[in-house]
Amino acid sequence: MAAERARTDRSSGDSSTETERERRARKLREVIEDIRRTSPGFSASDRLPREALYDRDRARAEAKAAAEKEGPPPAEPSGET
DSSP states (O other), X not given: OHHHHTOEETTTTEEEEOOHHHHHHHXXXXXXXXXXXXXTTOOGGGOOOHHHHOOHHHHHHHHXXXXXXXXXXXXXXXXOO
């Protein structure tokens, strides 16, 4: 714990000490501020439905086609000699 508390912020060159938790909280705030600055119309409530993001039927069909293209998997050795 002492090492965590004595950690310095090397990314900004600041020699003040901050805990790992404080550093992560600061970094999260910076990322959120950056998102809000670069995408002013962004809202988490504008989420797409799951079906729009991931079509399970299509994914299964693509996986099946890829498996058929590769052929059957190699046989496992039986262990008997």
